[in-house]
Amino acid sequence: MDSHDHEDLNNIENGISDVQKSNKEMWNPRTPQNMSSSLLRKKSDPILVSKVRFGFLSDFLTNLQEVIIGTKLALLFPAIPLAIVADFYHFGRPWIFALSLLGLTPLAERVSFLTEQIAYYTGPTVGGLLNATCGNATELIIALFALRENKIEVVKYSLLGSILSNLLLVLGTSLLCGGLANLKKEQRYDRKQADVNSLMLLLGLLCHMLPLMFKYAAGPGVSVAINTLQLSRASSIFMLVAYLAYIFFQLKTHRQLFDSQEEEEEEERPVIGFWSAFVWLLGMTIIIAVLSEYVVGTIEAASNSWGISVSFISIILLPIVGNAAEHAGSIIFAFKNKLDISLGVALGSATQISMFVVPLSVIVAWMMHVQMDLDFSLLETSSLAFTIIITAFTLQDGTSHYMKGLILFLCYVIIAACYFVHNIPQNQTTFVNMEGGFQPYSPGVLAA
Template sequence: MAHHTMEEDLNIAPPPQAQNLTSSMVTKKWPFLVTKGRFQLLRNFRANLQKVIFGTKLAVLFPAVPLAVVADFYSLGRPWIFALSLLGLTPLAERVSFLTEQIAYYTGPTVGGLLNATCGNATEMIISLLALYQNKVNVVKFSLLGSILSNLLLVLGSSLLCGGLANLRKEQLYDRKQADVNSLLLLLGLLCHLLPLMFRYALAGEYASIATSTLQLSRASSIVMLIAYAAYIFFQLKTHRQIFDAQEEDESEDGEKAVIGFWSAFTWLVGMTLIISLLSEYIVATIEAASDSWGISISFISIILLPIVGNAAEHAGSIIFAFKNKLDISLGVAMGSATQISMFVVPLSVVVAWTMGIEMDLDFKLLETGCLALTIIVTAFTLQDGTSHYMKGLVLFLCYIIISACFFVQKTPLIGEYICIYLIISVSSGIFCETFIIFHYKNG
């Protein structure tokens, strides 16, 4: 006869201390608890990796980053290092913009606007600082000038062209007030570039210390430009924020939310900034070797190639918003970035060079300053009536092709058939990219 205890008769389970639950028993009964606890960090990392690294179509260029490091480590050739670093910077620049937007969801519009102003052109700023450290002043001037030209002609022109083709029989409308403010600041920056140039030519035969006077004028102008940019930030975020409200309302209509956490975005941003610094150092160190090897002038590489990489994020975002018939945002992206470079990064570079004992002025030479002046005038004239169609975008885009050809043939020993090939490839590539994007968004 079986003997039963009181607890068994009353169906009372033994206390938890009496249950001899081993880890294997827990795993069998509740396997998800162990898996969740053990792999939660890995899951978060994989989720962030999917959003940050593989969340862009430019992810196919990420392998160029380790290849550039390997090429530098084994000294495989300075032109190869330059080319791989240039390719690697393209997705990094776009992802930095993405991460900045993610952080802005948590910080609010004021801090987010300042953060965008600082990190939106991180690639150009890092390249400029590294070039200054190596006393390559011309590389700094050319790359910053090229960024302004790229934003005003290539980015804005492509956006207006794609938006016009997507709305072929219609005119797109935008608020010209925002464009007017940016145009005024760009004209102020142009004045600060023209005065040292005219000063040098007008007084070249009268003063022996004309270089010192030009440098002093440039430094004073740079301080004025920084004050003007600070006033612009205050104007945009505080006193006249209603001018830029349309852009924020359009963005809020999309209902987009942050896809990764604040600290995850911040950590990724720091890591990618460090990688950008490494690749930028490779680029600055190998740009002369690439120029000599390819038979292309440093001015073409700095003014045309580098800004295309640095403005990849602005280019993609501006075109997408133009397709959605949100030209106010497209103008804010393209002209806002050009204004940041002209009124913040350029004078900041002059001031930083001043503190480093390097003589950098605002005299960008006659040809370069002339291209800048014509670009700002053409852009301001194009945006004066508050309407847009594909013809305006096409003209701006073709202006960029002409300026690119100008710097391509400058100090280039091999022109002839190569310039024709370059023009054909440039125009064909542009048309192909625009057609692909139109097809994707119309059928996506």
């Protein structure tokens, strides 16, 4: 065989390899969030439904087994019907709140699973867009229901809490546990992805700080509510534009920075059909909407009954319970010394909340004639600013050890303690467009 034959053979083999690689990209739309949640899934046993003769019934049972039983959080699913029953029979509102919060935990993980299943059929681009929009579906739906009831402070608190939880609690615990489990190994990660997310978070922080600084720069006695609102809406539009550019950057031009290359042991395949996954995703979204309405409607009752401020419940409890599955997966990957995935979970989710969910909430509130702005008040904005700055400093050298994780975790504990004693009544003045004019109102009064 001459040199030309060898060259032709190599080209053919390279072509086959490229095709296989391309197919694998199409069939493995794994993001850090998906991979984190996948650790809480369990393999199903097809023998349980193989003896069912009717094809439709067999398919339904297979889907039921994969979607409902195929997670280690399946034990929490009974909280969903219990919450509905508790609301129907008018049980104690704190019980409704607690059951709804528990029911949201497995639903958030299942949404991640179903979007991954759909992405197997739609390809990496559409799959990436699904993850970019559905990755924090629970927070978004809770925010929309809170806006409908004019509970603007609950919206701000819950979204702020999601950012703080991802950057300090999730990332901090992951670095701490990963460092302790790998004391004799050097823990490294790709700085490029962390740098991009840090820049996005700093841009979001600027948009949050400007309305606050604008208000204080005006001086006492000067009303700037309308100006602050207009600035917030303009900033939200630019934040969404920046997020779209971030998605294009992530999915197209610099995709290699965000692809997770650690898990190559086995080729993943979809376990349910496209339309089955779509129907299940729609059903899960409806259930999340029902439970989110319960959470928003009973949060004040839970606060009064438990003696805990609404700010602590919204900023601390809601994010911890709502994203428990994703957070647990991040910590497990840190134990395995795969920090790129852990950072992808924490930073990616925080960026999505800051640059997508928050500005989208402002725009939707604008459409609903609810005057939500980006002024998160002095305490909340300061907490956000120090969190982002500390996180950026922590990730600047591309290496990690348990001390970095401990510092981030302690920062979260201190902030949690601050909001535990922070019990300001929810009667802060804001402005609603009533018959063409802006009038002050108390959110609690209008919600009632």
